[in-house]
Amino acid sequence: xxxxxxxxxxxxxxxxxxxxxxxxxxxxxxxxxxxxxxxxxxxxxxxxxxxxxxxxxxxxxxxxxxxxxxxxxxxxxxxxxxxxxxxxxxxxxxxxxxxxxxxx
Amino acid sequence: xxxxxxxxxxxxxxxxxxxxxxxxxxxxxxxxxxxxxxxxxxxxxxxxxxxxxxxxxxxxxxxxxxxxxxxxxxxxxxxxxxxxxxxxxxxxxxxxxxxxxxxxxxxxxxxxxxxxxxxxxxxxxxxxxxxxxxxxxxxxxxxxxxxxxxxxxxxxxxxxxxxxxxxxxxxxxxxxxxxxxxxxxxxxxxxxxxxxxxxxxxxxxxxxxxxxxxxxxxxxxxxxxxxxxxxxxxxxxxxxxxxxxxxxxxxxxxxxxxxxxxxxxxxxxxxxxxxxxxxxxxxxxxxxxxxxxxxxxxxxxxxxxxxxxxxxxxxxxxxxxxxxxxxxxxxxxxxxxxxxxxxxxxxxxxxxxxxxxxxxxxxxxxxxxxxxxxxxxxxxxxxxxxxxxxxxxxxxxxxxxxxxxxxxxxxxxxxxxxxxxxxxxxxxxxxxxxxxxxxxxxxxxxxxxxxxxxxxxxxxxxxxxxxxxxxxxxxxxxxxxxxxx
Numbered sequence: 001x002x003x004x005x006x007x008x009x010x011x012x013x014x015x016x017x018x019x020x021x022x023x024x025x026x027x028x029x030x031x032x033x034x035x036x037x038x039x040x041x042x043x044x045x046x047x048x049x050x051x052x053x054x055x056x057x058x059x060x061x062x063x064x065x066x067x068x069x070x071x072x073x074x075x076x077x078x079x080x081x082x083x084x085x086x087x088x089x090x091x092x093x094x095x096x097x098x099x100x101x102x103x104x
Numbered sequence: 105x106x107x108x109x110x111x112x113x114x115x116x117x118x119x120x121x122x123x124x125x126x127x128x129x130x131x132x133x134x135x136x137x138x139x140x141x142x143x144x145x146x147x148x149x150x151x152x153x154x155x156x157x158x159x160x161x162x163x164x165x166x167x168x169x170x171x172x173x174x175x176x177x178x179x180x181x182x183x184x185x186x187x188x189x190x191x192x193x194x195x196x197x198x199x200x201x202x203x204x205x206x207x208x209x210x211x212x213x214x215x216x217x218x219x220x221x222x223x224x225x226x227x228x229x230x231x232x233x234x235x236x237x238x239x240x241x242x243x244x245x246x247x248x249x250x251x252x253x254x255x256x257x258x259x260x261x262x263x264x265x266x267x268x269x270x271x272x273x274x275x276x277x278x279x280x281x282x283x284x285x286x287x288x289x290x291x292x293x294x295x296x297x298x299x300x301x302x303x304x305x306x307x308x309x310x311x312x313x314x315x316x317x318x319x320x321x322x323x324x325x326x327x328x329x330x331x332x333x334x335x336x337x338x339x340x341x342x343x344x345x346x347x348x349x350x351x352x353x354x355x356x357x358x359x360x361x362x363x364x365x366x367x368x369x370x371x372x373x374x375x376x377x378x379x380x381x382x383x384x385x386x387x388x389x390x391x392x393x394x395x396x397x398x399x400x401x402x403x404x405x406x407x408x409x410x411x412x413x414x415x416x417x418x419x420x421x422x423x424x425x426x427x428x429x430x431x432x433x434x435x436x437x438x439x440x441x442x443x444x445x446x447x448x449x450x451x452x453x454x455x456x457x458x459x460x461x462x463x464x465x466x467x468x469x470x471x472x473x474x475x476x477x478x479x480x481x482x483x484x485x486x487x488x489x490x491x492x493x494x495x496x497x498x499x500x501x502x503x504x505x506x507x508x509x510x511x512x513x514x515x516x517x518x519x520x521x522x523x524x525x526x527x528x529x530x531x532x533x534x535x536x537x538x539x540x541x542x543x544x545x546x547x548x549x550x551x552x553x554x555x556x557x558x559x560x561x562x563x564x565x566x567x568x569x570x571x572x573x574x575x576x577x578x579x580x581x582x583x584x585x586x587x588x589x
Contacts, residue, residue: 018276018280021276025269025273031265031269034269035269035272038269038272038273038276041273041276041277041280042272042275042276042279044276044280045276045279045280045282045283048280048283048284048287049283049286052283052286052287056287056290057290058286058287058290058291059290061234061286061291061292062283062286064234065233065234065282065283065286065292068234068237068238069237069279072237072238072241072275075241075245076241076245076268076272076275079245079248079249079268080248080268080269080272082249083248083249083252083261083264083265083268084265086252086261087258087261087262087265090256090257090258090261091258096265096269099258099261099262099265099266100262101258101259101262102259102262102263102338102339102342102343102406
């Protein structure tokens with residue numbers, strides 16, 4: 001039988017996800033890919049919340065919080081995609097390196 | 105952990121929030137069904153904000169914790185609510201002509217502004233980290249589209265995109281930090297967290313707890329634009345329409361800082377690891393970098409963006425000592441900065457052209473010849489930002505540095521005063537350009553009643569706080585006391 005999944009495993013997973021997300025936000029040029037990085041970071045926090053809620057005696061607050069944070073992430077993506085589409089209409093690109101008209 | 109779970113059916117303690125929410129609905133209906141007169145939506149927004157201020161004043165002096173201990177109405181939440189609603193009123197007044205000039209659908213401008221104010225009102229009364237995050241996001245998500253409002257202009261969209269990406273980046277840090285704190289403490293109620301922190305000394309060496317608090321501080325540092333988390337600010341401030349920039353610099357900053365002040369007073373004061381060291385460095389670096397880079401700017405909006413970064417540093421000076429007087433001085437600073445910066449951006453709105461130009465220092469050259477009153481008013485706002493008496497900016501800096509010196513942070517205070525001397529250079533540069541340079545081209549701005557009314561409100565605040573600051577300072581002291589249990 002495979003060993004049981006413990007709290008530490010979840011924490012390692014969420015730590016890795018969060019780091020990948022930060023890396024994606026910092027290195028990607030494509031606006032959509034950057035948003036995917038942000039989503040990874042938010043979901044890493046969700047995994048943490050749910051795991052702590054399950055493995056400690058903290059009650060269901062963590063799971064409720066995770067539900068709310070999923071809503072936040074969805075709203076954020078909706079607004080973000082709207083802005084990305086309007087940017088694409090004006091500049092015909094979503095490369096963030098080319099969105100650089102302001103200097104100083 | 106369900107202690108004190110009382111469901112309240114009375115909404116009287118959150119009357120300001122209810123009023124703003126109702127105003128949002130009415131605005132939406134009006135925008136949808138009375139399509140021809142968009143400025144009427146603005147008038148409804150003004151009425152809603154005015155009623156919200158009246159409701160906040162009627163609640164003054166009460167201390168109510170309701171909705172399963174999630175929301176608390178006290179003097180602190182009320183004074184900041186009133187501040188952000190005043191900023192909202194000035195921004196709506198200033199926007200009236202501007203929004204009319206945006207082609208096509210424009211009524212939702214006021215909807216977004218009001219829903220952002222609603223987020224702020226919940227943010228300042230949130231006593232639970234879940235509500236804190238939700239209201240912070242309601243505030244931010246409403247401001248991102250406002251920045252990109254002039255959506256045929258690339259700079260506006262660009263600022264919006266950068267603000268959104270770094271704003272959500274910050275939210276992710278904040279959320280991860282909260283998850284870590286929750287893992288150690290097991291609750292998201294701020295007072296409960298404070299109780300656990302005070303009773304367990306072992307948490308002072310708990311790495312997870314430290315990382316959680318650090319991530320929360322990083323998240324908020326992004327939101328209020330402390331160096332080195334400020335990179336979105338110049339582009340977002342420059343790209344946004346001028347009334348929106350004023351709203352961001354005043355209301356968004358005040359509400360986010362109020363959340364930090366609340367966290368520091370309620371939660372972190374019980375923590376056995378002092379955070380004042382981290383705040384010391386953040387404030388010193390922010391004051392230095394903000395002011396030095398602002399000196400190099402040629403665009404007045406971008407210059408004020410760096411100036412607003414520097415001012416965030418001054419507010420943090422009030423937080424470093426951790427004393428009640430320091431916190432009150434920070435609140436006073438937020439109030440005075442709200443009046444000053446909304447006024448300054450109202451003047452900028454007068455001069456900004458539809459395509460986003462008209463903000464260079466050269467556009468201000470010789471302005472006093474054609475518009476003597478406007479130049480005089482702009483000079484007052486610039487002097488207030490620079491901290492020259494008898495303006496609000498001077499008293500604010502006086503209190504903040506006084507609090508630092510009183511608690512023994514003389515070095516930080518001296519450093520802050522030196523950086524504010526540097527800042528005088530670029531504020532007075534605007535005044536110099538208006539009065540002593542030859543006009544490069546004729547500037548002709550038609551008089552707008554809305555903008556002028558907004559300027560008068562801001563001017564009144566700047567003079568009032570500059571000449572009679574002690575009443576407001578007493579209110580700020582009371583508001584801090586109301587948070588300490």
